[in-house]
Amino acid sequence: MEKRKKRGVWASYKFPIILLISITLGALIGIFAGAKAEVLKPLGDIFINAMFTIVVPLVFITISSAVANIASLKRLGRILGLMLAVFFVTGVISSVIMLFSVQLIPPAEGVELTLEQPEEIQTLDTADQFVKAFTVPDFMDLLSRKNMLALIIFSILFGLAVNMAGDKGRKVAEGLEALSHVMQKLIKIIMWYAPIGLGAYFAALIGVFGPELLGSYARAMVVYYPISILYFFIAFTLYAFVAAGRRGIPVFWKAAITPAVTSVSTQSSVATIPVNLEATARIGVPKDIREIVIPIGATIHMDGSCLSAILKISFIFGLFNMPFTGLDTYTTAILIAILSGMVMSGVPGGGFIGEMLIVTMYGFPPEALPIIAMLGTLVDPPATMVNATGDTVSSMLVTRYMEGKNWIKKQLGSPNQNISEEVTESI
Template sequence: MKAYRFPLFLIAAIIIGSILGILLGERAEVLKPLGDIFLNLMFTIVVPLVFFSISAVIANMSNLKRLGTIMTWMMIVFIVTGIISSIVMIAAVTLSPPAAGVSIQFETPEEIDESLSLGAQIVQAVTVPDFVDIFSRTSMLALIIMSVLVGFATNLAGSEGRIFAQFLNSGAQVMRKLVGIIMYYAPIGLGAYFASLVGVFGPELLGSYAKAMIVYYPVAILYFLIGFTLYAFIAGGKSGVKVFWKNILTPAVTALSTGSSVATIPANLQATEKMGVHKDVRDVVIPLGASIHMDGSALAAILKIAFLFGIFQMDFLSFQTFAIAIGISLLVGTVMSGVPGGGFIGEMLIITMYGFPMEALPILAILGTLVDPPATMVNASGDAVSSMLVSRAVEGDEWMDEAERPAS
């Protein structure tokens, strides 16, 4: 019970927050600043944490070939799990169409800024024009790339870079301790944030989007419970399942409440350390996964497509439609998520690929907001179990036997 004490404390705080949200309604938004404090603390720590963690692990890596192996398997795992999540949601929306009986009045969307091409958006995602801009969570993918390059440069500097490598390693340790301090405030912050979410968005769940919510929430939760249990079993057998569920609740609850995979990086790094995932694996997979691995977003992309097909009374049941939908969900969940405004680009992609009118854009925006909490929970938790799968692929079947886990 000691290992589950803090996660259960977080869950209790969220339940209390949810009850307050129901009772207070929109007045619960007065509690939002308490949640914003926690969210801002996590966003503040995430930039130095990612920089020091990635740079330190590469700077101190004696075998750079291993890094290439880790990243190769990471991408394979991300793509395969993305395809699986897409197929799961296709099955769900086929059995229970999310737009059945729904009537939504179309509104003209706000004017869209098309001044930047997709190429320019990608440039913005992987680089920044000035050094100070790298220290922003809005430039997360650029920060990760720069952290990798700094780690490589330090490693290649040999003995002359040893002192800097020690500084990076020391910085990584200090940031992890700071995360532990911030997490003491998590029950208050997450409880308040969830009260605000339930109070503000609760009424919309009873409106035109209720059927889509009834489809998405159970599927996301079942994928979280059954899918991740299966992945953990593949990664480490019964021991893998046990160690995964023993440590995943804290990052899952953090992601569910904050709606941010980036804000969940610190909790995920702590959890995967306790799972026994090797330092170089978790320090690469977790930060990158927060930017480019989104199983929950892939589930949501399929739901959005099926929802629009139902509203416009189009036939969703065809192989070509399914194939395009899976392709879009992979782009939205693995590629677009690393691009500034990636969610918007993904929704635009859905509209243009199928020829829907632009008036459908607000529908997708609202639906995306309503499914965001469980989607983020699946996204972030998927990064943790993916790090276990990568560990098995890189280190072999006995990786759990050789793992050194800190005391819970």
């Protein structure tokens, strides 16, 4: 009996364990080899490029398929409304947590940095940025992961058009659903290479950026890393409990390990979309909900970025000897944190736009930009992990209020049901 139980645990966690082992080995190689570990980066780039290659068709097919096949447009409206509410509330919670943290341990206290003038600073035009974020001038521009919000909006509108076409659109809807299943199989094929790709990428990451953690930004790291990790484990556990009761906690963590590991290694919420869709399917999140929440969440739901935005704001206030106190200051910081999180592109380096927003809206001199940009680079791995895994648990919260408190029992059966076979098969 005990032997059978052990097999069940291994069957449930086999692939995440393999990923964690490969990540650990990669980290050790990075620590001992230092910058020389960058020679392994091409092996990681192969995996990253493969994930990015499928992301554009995957987002279009999954979102348009979900919208086209949804039984009621009223249900679509409820999903989108609940999703935005969940994203906003969790963003506020993460921002408030970091606000308290930076008051206890000011990240810039005792830090002395040489301010360097960047080569070029462009003034942020909020209206222009809004237009560029949500639209593109040419259809071909939609075929780029750099325009994810525009692609998502186009996918929703296309799905709506198919849905509204009635019987004439039925064949298109069925075709999109079939393509969605094909894309999921393609994801599984690419994930066979994940242990090698992620291990190599992580080795290069630690080898190149590891020493910076011991430099002048160490104090900020001491604040951010523990808080983000505690938020990851404690807040997400609470969210999973709210979403599905006690049973929701083990079900969530059983499925969330793979997207968490993928996101911390790739530093991209968008690259995590494929594995996140698989994870939420294993959790039992309905197809239409997961195929709307996960792709959109990868672009506009950024709990980790809200945490880092508050850290950056506090850090830059400290560098310029400005008091980071007062209700008005805190409220503005929370709003900017949420806004900067929502303008992220969901790809590595996408935080630069959010950092430009912070510098511009507070009126800091342009010298502040490279400082917080470097800070953003250092906090990016755990921030992306919180961002991406936050989408997983958010899809559960949306399901809770769409399907009722017993949704997980309806989807996965009785608590005694062994779903390890389903998990293994899906991997």
